[in-house]
Each structure stands twice: as structure tokens, then as C-alpha cells.
Amino acid sequence: xxxxxxxxxxxxxxxxxxxxxxxxxxxxxxxxxxxxxxxxxxxxxxxxxxxxxxxxxxxxxxxxxxxxxxxxxxxxxxxxxxxxxxxxxxxxxxxxxxxxxxxxxxxxxxxxxxxxxxxxxxxxxxxxxxxxxxxxxxxxxxxxxxxxxxxxxxxxxxxxxxxxxxxxxxxxxxxxxxxxxxxxxxxxxxxxxxxxxxxxxxxxxxxx
Numbered sequence: 776x777x778x779x780x781x782x783x784x785x786x787x788x789x790x791x792x793x794x795x796x797x798x799x800x801x802x803x804x805x806x807x808x809x810x811x812x813x814x815x816x817x818x819x820x821x822x823x824x825x826x827x828x829x830x831x832x833x834x835x836x837x838x839x840x841x842x843x844x845x846x847x848x849x850x851x852x853x854x855x856x857x858x859x860x861x862x863x864x865x866x867x868x869x870x871x872x873x874x875x876x877x878x879x880x881x882x883x884x885x886x887x888x889x890x891x892x893x894x895x896x897x898x899x900x901x902x903x904x905x906x907x908x909x910x911x912x913x914x915x916x917x918x919x920x921x922x923x924x925x926x927x928x929x930x931x932x933x934x935x936x937x938x939x940x941x942x943x944x945x946x947x948x949x950x951x952x953x954x955x956x957x958x959x960x961x962x963x964x965x966x967x968x969x970x971x972x973x974x975x976x977x978x979x980x981x982x983x
Contacts, residue, residue, distance in 0.1 A: 895944065
């Protein structure tokens with residue numbers, strides 16, 4: 776999906792109640808399953824307007840929101856400035872096209888971003904490199920769906936993921952202690968009318 780879509784959507788991104796509600800459920804699942812602490816420096820990759828970042832911020836030492844969309848980062852930086860959030864920053868990062876930076880984190884969280892990423896293998900490799908030993912990766916995304924989560928005008932490279940296959944990819948990149956839970960099930964309007972229920976998994980994995 777082009778960055779222009781996210782740049783254009785950024786200003787009204789938080790206006791969708793189902794989106795805000797879903798991110799809260801995912802945040803609660805991350806707190807429950809991964810138990811972030813005030814000793815942790817955390818990266819939220821594909822952070823968007825920072826819904827997950829801001830939910831997790833009270834639980835951690837520092838939060839870095841990273842995204843490839845300038846529009847999304849602009850909205851997040853506005854929230855950071857308005858809230859006087861000294862423990863949070865926003866950076867541009869595109870791990871599909873850029874090498875992994877030198878920064879290292881105790882935890883990396885990714886919420887509803889992986890299905891927008893074509894080169895999953897490259898990004899997972901970067902996550903492994905960017906985690907400190909013992910660090911935890913938390914990925915929340917769609918279980919396999921029939922391609923109705925997004926309208927046809929919003930093409931994505933993946934219509935969700937098969938959990939077992941995805942966990943095999945994580946293992947192939949050196950992750951261990953891989954577990955999954957259902958973080959949320961929710962209904963949203965779909966193209967053509969009506970609502971459809973979707974399931975969101977949370978996979979946690981550790982860098983040994």
C-alpha cells in the first residue's frame with residue numbers, strides 16, 4: 776500500500792471507534808501476555824498515530840514510535856508535544872527498504888501492520904537484530920481472512936496470516952518461546968454492506 780494512503784488518512788485515523796477499540800484490546804493483551812515493565816525501552820513499529828504506543832507508555836521506561844508515513848508521524852508528534860511526553864519519541868523507519876538501525880530495545884510491538892508489509896522475512900530479521908538478548912517481540916495481526924477486511928481500493932500483500940506458519944517463520948529467524956493467543960474478535964463494516972467478524976492473534980516470541 777502506498778504511503779500516500781496513510782498520509783492522507785492520518786488526520787482522521789482516530790475517528791473510527793472500532794479502530795480505537797481494537798487497539799485498546801490489543802494493548803491489554805500485550806500487557807497481559809508480555810508484561811512490560813518500567814525498566815524497558817520499547818519500539819512500536821508501524822505505530823500510526825500512536826494508539827498502542829500511548830496505551831503502553833505508562834507501563835514502560837521509554838517508547839519509540841516508528842512509521843514510514845510522514846502523515847502518521849506528524850499526528851503522533853502532535854500528541855507527544857501536547858502531552859509533554861518526555862519518555863516518548865517518533866521516528867521515521869521503513870525496515871522493508873532500510874537497514875536495521877543501531878538502536879536496541881527490550882521489546883518490539885507491532886499492531887495490525889504486518890499484513891501491510893510485503894517482505895515479512897526482511898522485517899522479522901531486522902526485529903531480531905534490534906532486540907536485546909532476552910527481548911520480547913509482540914506481533915498482533917489478522918488471522919487468515921478472505922480479503923474483506925480492507926476495501927478493494929486498499930490493496931494489501933497479506934489477507935491475514937496462518938498462525939502456525941507465521942510462528943514457523945519466527946523460529947526460522949532465531950526466535951524462541953513462541954506463543955500465541957487470540958487478542959480480540961470484533962465485527963466491522965465491510966464493502967458491500969453489513970458487518971463481518973474478524974479474529975486478531977497476538978504472537979509473543981523471545982530473542983535468546
